[in-house]
Amino acid sequence: MKFSKQFSLYESEATLFLNSLKANNQKLEQGQREGRALLWDKAPIDLDTQRRAEESRINQQAYVYQNKG
Template identity: 80%
Template sequence: MKFSKQFSLYQSEATQFLTSLKEANPQLEQSQRDGRALLWDKAPVDLDTQRRSAEARISQQPYVYQNKN
């Protein structure tokens, strides 16, 4: 679907805001990438470590607050 030249020059207010924000703060994208890497990009866990941690896990009783009598 083709738009006329009039619509190809249109930018929404949100796009204009983001463009001006990136122009005013050029390191913004790099800091976003660094934050993503800090929170989401994790180092891979090898299978042996994963298996050992699963075996070491202690099962929890179904209802935690009930005493065993």
Template identity: 70%
Template sequence: MKFSKQFSLYESEATHFIQSLKSANPKLEQSQRDGRALLWDKAPVDLSVQKDTLDSIVPQQPYVYQNKG
């Protein structure tokens, strides 16, 4: 929704800050994408491997520090 021509040219201080940060460091956006890929983008999991992993889990006793016997 456009209010008037006066507000169409408005840019906030945050926008100016981000634009100046990107112009000072042109590799910033690529390094952000690389960091996101490193932490969040995961390769697809093979379903048979996932099933084998879930089947191989050994149940843990409720209180791990108490010996049986």
């Protein structure tokens, strides 16, 4: 959605704060990328290992604390 020319140069206080924070701390963005890589970017899953894990899974009863007779 395109705003009029009046709003094209507007930057919110949050955007101004983040831009100044990144300008003052050069290592901040690199630290964010390293944190993302640590928590979110995962190595590809081996299909054979995934298949073996699914085959070895044991079904659990609906209510774990109740014994079946």
